Amino acid sequence: xxxxxxxxxxxxxxxxxxxxxxxxxxxxxxxxxxxxxxxxxxxxxxxxxxxxxxxxxxxxxxxxxxxxxxxxxxxxxxxxxxxxxxxxxxxxxxxxxxxxxxxxxxxxxxxxxxxxxxxxxxxxxxxxxxxxxxxxxxxxxxxxxxxxxxxxxxxxxxxxxxxxxxxxxxxxxxxxxxxxxxxxxxxxxxxxxxxxxxxxxxxxxxxxxxxxxxxxxxxxxxxxxxxxxxxxxxxxxxxxxxxxxxxxxxxxxxxxxxxxxxxxxxxxxxxxxxxxxxxxxxxxxxxxxxxxxxxxxxxxxxxxxxxxxxxxxxxxxxxxxxxxxxxxxxxxxxxxxxxxxxxxxxxxxxxxxxxxxxxxxxxxxxxxxxxxxxxxxxxxxxxxxxxxxxxxxxxxxxxxxxxxxxxxx
Numbered sequence: 001x002x003x004x005x006x007x008x009x010x011x012x013x014x015x016x017x018x019x020x021x022x023x024x025x026x027x028x029x030x031x032x033x034x035x036x037x038x039x040x041x042x043x044x045x046x047x048x049x050x051x052x053x054x055x056x057x058x059x060x061x062x063x064x065x066x067x068x069x070x071x072x073x074x075x076x077x078x079x080x081x082x083x084x085x086x087x088x089x090x091x092x093x094x095x096x097x098x099x100x101x102x103x104x105x106x107x108x109x110x111x112x113x114x115x116x117x118x119x120x121x122x123x124x125x126x127x128x129x130x131x132x133x134x135x136x137x138x139x140x141x142x143x144x145x146x147x148x149x150x151x152x153x154x155x156x157x158x159x160x161x162x163x164x165x166x167x168x169x170x171x172x173x174x175x176x177x178x179x180x181x182x183x184x185x186x187x188x189x190x191x192x193x194x195x196x197x198x199x200x201x202x203x204x205x206x207x208x209x210x211x212x213x214x215x216x217x218x219x220x221x222x223x224x225x226x227x228x229x230x231x232x233x234x235x236x237x238x239x240x241x242x243x244x245x246x247x248x249x250x251x252x253x254x255x256x257x258x259x260x261x262x263x264x265x266x267x268x269x270x271x272x273x274x275x276x277x278x279x280x281x282x283x284x285x286x287x288x289x290x291x292x293x294x295x296x297x298x299x300x301x302x303x304x305x306x307x308x309x310x311x312x313x314x315x316x317x318x319x320x321x322x323x324x325x326x327x328x329x330x331x332x333x334x335x336x337x338x339x340x341x342x343x344x345x346x347x348x349x350x351x352x353x354x355x356x357x358x359x360x361x362x363x364x365x366x367x368x369x370x371x372x373x374x375x376x377x378x379x380x381x382x383x384x385x386x387x388x389x390x391x392x393x394x395x396x397x398x399x400x401x402x403x404x405x406x407x408x409x
Contacts, residue, residue, distance in 0.1 A: 013312060017055070021048040024058075024083075024296075024320075024394040031262060031389050034296075034397055035337060038325035046329075047311040047319075053084040056299070057313060058320040062329035062350070064309050065321050068300050070355040072098055075300040075319070077357055082395060083299045083320040086190050090198070092244035093237050099356060104228040105241050109360045112160075112219045118363050121159060125367060128155035129375045137379050137406045141386050144404045148372075149257035150176070153250050156368055161246070162218050163204070171200060175250045179396075194243075201243040219245065249361050252294045253368055255392055258399030259292035260285075260369065261376075263339065265385045265404065270341070275377045283342055285369045290349035291339055295323040297395020298353070323350055324397045381407045 021041060038060055041048050046061030059065045068075050076098055094102035094109065111117075132152055136142040150172070158168035174196055181189035204220050213221040223238050233241075264271050274281055298321045302313045313319065327349045328336035340346075352359035359365070376383075383406045390401035 016049065016311075018051075019049045020051045021045055022050055022058070024050055024052050029391045029393065031391065031399070034324070035328060038322065039328065039337065042325060042329060045311075047308050047313075056083050056318045056320055057308075057311070058083075058322050059308065060322050060325040061309070062326040062332045065323060065326040065350060066354060067308065068319055068321060069350070069353055069357065072356055074303055074306045076303050077300055079301040079316070080299055080318045083297050083318055084395075085318070086187075090240050090243075091237065092240040094241070095244055095248075095357065096240070102356070104226060104233060105223070105237070106360065108222050108226045109219065109241075109245070111222065113360050113363045115363070118367055121364070122367055122371070124159040125156050126371050126375065128152060128159065129368075129371050131155075133372075133375050134379065137376075137408050140406050142404055142406065144261050144402045145254065145258040145399055146401060149254045149402075152257065152368070152372070153253045156364070157246075157250065160364065161204075161220070162213065167200070171197070171246050172250050174200075175247050178247070179251055197247060198239065198243050201239055201246055204242055204246070205239060248359075249365065251396060253365060255294040255396045255398035255400070256289075256292060256365075256369065257372055258389065258402040259294070260288050260373065261383070261402050261404060262385065262389050262399060263288060263292065264373075265383060265402075267339070268382060268384070270339070271377065271382065273341075274373065278374055278377070280341065281373050281377075282366075282370055283346075285366060285373065286346045286349070287339055287341060287343055288369070289351040289366075290327045290333065290343070290346055291337075292398060293324045293327050293349070293351035294392075294396045294398040295351070296320065296325070296397050298323070321353075323353075326350060379409055381409045383407065 022037060042060050046059070046064050048058045048060055050056055050058060059068055078096060078098055081095055091097070093105040097105070129152060132148050132155065136144070136147055154168040154172040155165060157163065157171070158165045161168070174193055178190065178193040178197070181193060205224065208218065208221045208224055215222040215225040220242055223233060223241055226233050274284055299318050300321065302315055302317045302319065304315050306313050308319070327333065330336050332348060333343070333345070352362040352365070383404050385403065386405040387403035389399045392398055392400045
């Protein structure tokens with residue numbers, strides 16, 4: 001990070017701010033088109049400019065994204081943490097807070113994703129995957145997104161959050177419509193559905209107040225029991241935190257699961273190798289996470305005028321963090337558009353962020369992807385695309401529909 005120099009060419013700066021390097025909602029996106037565009041943009045402007053959504057910067061290069069997400073002195077998540085901006089209905093810890101305010105919430109959340117917790121949860125996650133996958137493989141032609149990827153997170157979430165499946169599926173359905181409304185800037189629908197999600201969160205909190213749930217086993221109960229400076233966490237902040245938690249992790253896994261199936265459908269040799277050597281599946285998942293990260297709309301806001309690479313960012317400018325571009329940056333990942341099983345530096349990818357606001361649910365997400373591939377590959381002799389994938393639109397990158405033809409093992 002370099003401080004902006006005095007006497008900068010203001011006219012040149014204004015011209016740059018008026019430029020439009022890319023359109024994040026360009027119609028007709030395919031499974032490869034965004035990555036082709038990002039590759040070209042990284043080469044000439046790793047910090048790109050868009051006039052969409054009232055204007056924003058987009059960090060496309062790995063080093064640029066990493067700098068923004070780790071430099072909490074110059075970039076904040078408290079003002080605008082997504083492009084487009086959609087947080088109109090209250091503060092939702094820990095995402096909407098910076099240290100030290102966010103730390104008490106993050107400490108509680110982190111304890112829910114420890115290795116022992118994940119090992120205890122895995123049999124139930126696997127049972128949900130088998131229950132949903134098995135009939136699809138016998139059906140042969142399926143839409144793996146709509147019939148599996150859009151349902152599996154709700155089942156996992158029900159187990160993790162101690163909810164019944166209908167409640168978790170309601171959250172998933174409301175969240176899907178909520179994300180669609182964000183993408184078309186329908187602020188009234190966004191506010192209405194956010195209110196609905198707050199109501200669901202409050203009902204979960206009310207249920208936990210009865211004391212039936214052990215804070216060591218239930219995340220909501222743990223938040224209610226937690227203290228900061230000798231006082232219970234504020235009720236409105238606990239509500240905001242639960243509201244954030246019940247949405248986080250519902251959309252991205254649905255998108256990413258479809259991405260995995262598209263890639264493997266196009267590489268039958270890799271399919272067969274992973275069937276023969278299932279111990280390689282975790283490494284394959286890691287490289288797929290790098291190659292097909294679904295995040296491109298998470299954001300930070302500049303606290304002050306600051307240089308990001310060679311670009312001057314003005315105070316209060318929003319900056320989108322295009323992880324899905326950064327993870328293919330050739331400066332860090334040679335031949336970055338190619339799947340390389342066992343890539344030596346694959347763990348440098350930033351699909352789950354880095355630093356203060358890295359995704360606490362990464363261990364659960366990795367388990368979900370690994371279990372999905374283990375069970376799908378074990379039960380099938382092959383699968384191939386049975387039509388063109390339908391793509392999500394900004395702020396996620398990836399699939400919302402993937403027609404597949406399965407052959408049972």
